Amino acid sequence: MRSFGGDDTIFADMDRLNPNTQTYQPETLPEREAELNDLHSTLEPAAQGYDPINAFVYGPTGQGKTVGIGLKTTQLQQYADKHDKDVCVVHVRCKGMEKSYHVMTHLIKALREKQYGPGEELPSGHPKKTLFEMIISELEAIGGTVIVILDEIDAIGNDDYVLYELSRANPEDVRLSLIGITNDYRFRDNLNADVRSSLGEDEIEFAPYDANQLRNILARRAAGGLRDTSFSDPDNPFETLESDVLAEDAIPLASAYAAQDSGDAREAIKLMFRACRFADDAGEAAVTAEHVQEAHEYLERAAVERGIRSLPMQRALALLTVTQATITGTKAAETKDLHDIYEVFCNDVDADAISERRFRDKLNDLADSGILTKETRGRGQGLGKTNRYELDVKIQTVLDNLEPDSRLGEFVEETLRPRHK
Numbered sequence: 001m002r003s004f005g006g007d008d009t010i011f012a013d014m015d016r017l018n019p020n021t022q023t024y025q026p027e028t029l030p031e032r033e034a035e036l037n038d039l040h041s042t043l044e045p046a047a048q049g050y051d052p053i054n055a056f057v058y059g060p061t062g063q064g065k066t067v068g069i070g071l072k073t074t075q076l077q078q079y080a081d082k083h084d085k086d087v088c089v090v091h092v093r094c095k096g097m098e099k100s101y102h103v104m105t106h107l108i109k110a111l112r113e114k115q116y117g118p119g120e121e122l123p124s125g126h127p128k129k130t131l132f133e134m135i136i137s138e139l140e141a142i143g144g145t146v147i148v149i150l151d152e153i154d155a156i157g158n159d160d161y162v163l164y165e166l167s168r169a170n171p172e173d174v175r176l177s178l179i180g181i182t183n184d185y186r187f188r189d190n191l192n193a194d195v196r197s198s199l200g201e202d203e204i205e206f207a208p209y210d211a212n213q214l215r216n217i218l219a220r221r222a223a224g225g226l227r228d229t230s231f232s233d234p235d236n237p238f239e240t241l242e243s244d245v246l247a248e249d250a251i252p253l254a255s256a257y258a259a260q261d262s263g264d265a266r267e268a269i270k271l272m273f274r275a276c277r278f279a280d281d282a283g284e285a286a287v288t289a290e291h292v293q294e295a296h297e298y299l300e301r302a303a304v305e306r307g308i309r310s311l312p313m314q315r316a317l318a319l320l321t322v323t324q325a326t327i328t329g330t331k332a333a334e335t336k337d338l339h340d341i342y343e344v345f346c347n348d349v350d351a352d353a354i355s356e357r358r359f360r361d362k363l364n365d366l367a368d369s370g371i372l373t374k375e376t377r378g379r380g381q382g383l384g385k386t387n388r389y390e391l392d393v394k395i396q397t398v399l400d401n402l403e404p405d406s407r408l409g410e411f412v413e414e415t416l417r418p419r420h421k
């Protein structure tokens, strides 16, 4: 059995390579210099005691929006403290909050914690209007300039009450600034026009990182995270990286994968971290491109399995029809034949059957998520086209990942699994 705390590890500081930890936050973001300058300009009036500016920050996931705003607001707070200016920054993560109601309760908690320290309870049992009045009174109790950051605000969907009210609010002796962060471009477009124009005084976009930028990001994270790894030129971390425990082609491969997916730094770091853990667990002396390859396959598989586990009923049924066709030896089954199987399955599990056209949409969604592959073929002259679908995952993966105690899970256990030998 391996013992903990051995000194044969390739890691120097695991937190540096863990994209989810709050313990390590990068201190510089050279790839985001332009966006940080824009943020600086948004925050400058607040620093000078003038009316602060509202802003919308948007861009896909993992682009350094949260960490970038964190860096600039910390800098602003330090400046304000040093120069005796009344500035308070409140950050609310709205992920998972589906309603303005939840955002308001969390905002009240955060505003109270700014005044009384951690441990405040979430208010409960109040109507929306009362919650909003509570927000105003907490803002007035704090006074001065208050910058409220609502991170992943798109979580509230169409329920934009909190934004509507906050963007019109006029608390006494408070200069209020709202910064909304979102990775859903449609969210901003769908907002009430008044809210959109008030919140979007400044708009700052974080575009996806390219492979070159990801290489430098990974090189900087690897430099503190791995043993005997450092770079000599901060302007060219990847080019000047020297390491005894990292093969030259590992970072380029991880960056290429992440760039081709979505340019997401979180994904790139996650991939590199997994590759390093594979190498370390195997007791190997260096992380190589093979470890990155292995980590990529592992994470892809895990993502597909998560995707299957969270499929809604109709999409899961659509997936089961292709699984059934594969088990019985039909390769690349046509929509119509799959829909016939689907109707039988619906009957078996007591679900309402949807039309063939809507069923085809479900199959296409599965193909978009990488669970199926789709091929469009002509049926012959003048006969139009047909789609054929195949599993892009193993039969076993489908069978193992449908919730065992759900209606579909029981059906899988009784009907499909016995047929799959």
Ligand SMILES: Nc1ncnc2c1ncn2[C@@H]1O[C@H](COP(=O)(O)OP(=O)(O)OP(=O)(O)O)[C@@H](O)[C@H]1O
Pocket (backbone or CB within 6 Å): 018, 019, 020, 025, 026, 028, 029, 030, 031, 032, 059, 060, 061, 062, 063, 064, 065, 066, 067, 068, 152, 182, 183, 206, 217, 265, 266, 269
């Ligand atoms: N330029 C960078 N250098 C080093 N690390 C970075 C950089 N950009 C992002 N990261 C890291 O990537 C991860 C994701 O960053 P962050 O949470 O700021 O992204 P985001 O754009 O706010 O994403 P989301 O919309 O999903 O919240 C974090 O671990 C962060 O430290």
